[in-house]
Amino acid sequence: MEQDWTPWPEEVAAEYRRAGYWRDQTLDALLREGARRHGARTALVSPSGRLDYAGLDARVDRLAAGLAALPLHPGERVLVQLPNCEEYVTVLFALLRLGAVPVLVLPSLGRAEVVALARLSGAAAHVVAAGRGVRDPRLLAEETARACPTLRHVVVAGEPGADRHHGVAGLAASAGPVPEAPPGRAEDPALLLLSGGTTGVPKLIPRTHADYGYNARASAEVCGLHGGSVYLAVLPAAHNFTMVSPGILGTVAAGGTVVLCPDPSPTTAFSLVEAERVTITALVPALLPHWLDEAARTRRDLSSLEVLQVGGSRLDEATARRVRPELGCRLQQVFGMAEGLNNYTPLDAPDDVVCTTQGRPLSPADEIRVVDEEDRPVPAGTPGELLVRGPYTLRGYYRAREQDAARFTPDGFYRTGDLVRRTADGDLVVVGRVKDQVNRAGEKVAAVEVEEHLLALPGVRAAAVVGAPDPHLGERTVAFVVTDGPCPPQEQVRRALLERGLAPFKVPDELRGLPSLPLTGIGKVDKKRLRELLADSPAP
Ligand code: J2J
Secondary structure, three states, X not given: OOOOOOOOOHHHHHHHHHXXXXXXXXOOHHHHHHHHHHOOOEEEEEOXXXXXXXXXXXXXXXXXXXXXXXXXXXXXXXXXEOOOOHHHHHHHHHHHHHOOEEEEOOOOOOHHHHHHHXXXXXXXXXXXXXXXXHHOHHHHHHHHHHHOOOOOEEEEEOOOOOOOEEEHHHHHOOOOOOOOOOOOOOOOEEEEEEOOOOOOOOOEEEEEHHHHHHHHHHHHHHOOOOOOOEEEEOOOOOOHHHHHOOHHHHHHHHOOEEEEOOOOOHHHHHHHHHHHOOOEEEEOHHHXXXXXXXXXXHOOOOOOOOEEEEEOOOOOHHHHHHHHHHHOOEEEEEEEEOOEEEEEOOOOOOHHHHHHOOOEEOOOOOEEEEEOOOOOEOOOOOOEEEEEEOOOOOOOOOOOHHHHHHHEOOOOOEEEEEEEEEOOOOOEEEEEEOOOEEEEOOEEEEHHHXXXXXXXXXXXXXXXXXXXXXXXXXXXXXXXXXXXXXXXXXXXXXXXXXXXXXXXXXXXXXXXXXXXXXXXXXXXXXXXXXXXXXXXXXXX
């Protein structure tokens, strides 16, 4: 059978081992070590309560035993689609402990995406939260299972919705033997992350225990985490940013405390910052103005906050400059990607660097190239596409050999699709993008995916999706459509797309009818021209 993923070449892997980047350790060992070294320290705070390291580790053992008894086997993939709740962390570590492979699915994804991910990964189980009404995730799990015969189990955080559902609480009451992942798996995929994507079907990113563990430990170090650090997870835990930059795993690696924020509103977050003496948290730029407003309005005690990380999309300099005076903490810009490379502005960098660059690579072993359209290196200071290779950047997507050729160079560099410029000091500035993607408030929307859904609607003959600058979202999604007859009302299209199972954040914010789409000389849709059209006639 052809391999599902592309490992690093053996001589490169040997070097990463020798240099100590990669350890012969699975990710759940981070928690095991924490329990051994400082068992009584608080590991996790969530609306369900507090767990110390020993308690969390013991809970994870029991849950791993319960999941193994389902049965769930090492190597099997499991869709984890949960909000930021205690079960997110216990289920994740339990799966890692038994050697099953979590697929981190955003809670906001709809049926279309979840079914595609279940099929691509051949998932054996789907973990969801109990909810209410037509949007109850348990119903989504049922639908997904019907469309995907490999799905044998539905596991529910909260009340199981049907007899055949398994509650996380019930599984965690297991008295069965604690499974241990088969040895020698450190360099196998530990989990699968969702790629921002540029294709019609979503892509999955395999991250190994060794590479992801390094990402977590090294990030914890550059972000200055220690046993007294308190990390507030505001963004969805399924985001790579929240998981490993340094996020939940980096905090566990440092022996700190993870506090889960059940919703991203500044009101909820500020209460938790105050109550738990949070020292570090991470936001997308779209959330930052709300935090600044709330801080001015409410005067909550944010004095414990030392570092505010902002990343995921472009942060403008003026807003960046407001962080220190208005929130009283340091700003750290983070330019990362689920595919691997993380860049951070150094904590001790002058304000000018912190507010005008997106940071520098995490690892001395990150190899960076900035190239022109012919893959030739450009001089420092000139914008070009960023290519990267290194100890925690993938060498190929999961089960996507054919698509890999377009996204990797023959010598293994990942084409980020980001246009960057390198300063004389080696800091990166993100200046644009060559990939066909909309970055909507930090959530990535592949234009092609939305276009395919639009084309499937009756009467739509052609469709093209582009991002337009937006004061609140950074970018909003605009769809140009050519239709038989008059362009349908936007609300009708919105409902039809949701009906098709598209996630709400991917539904176009604006719809414009055109008699035909502008084409380039070689007959491709001219998206540059479409963006110019938008600039000429902005939204009302
Ligand atoms: C401009 N664009 C940025 C930034 C990401 C840490 C932080 C973010 C992500 C993330 C992540 C940007 N300025 N500061 O995984 O670990 C855009 C780029 C990039 C894409 C990756 C992490 N930070 N971006 O955002 O996989 O276009 O990861 O290639 O969701 O977001 O998106 P994603």
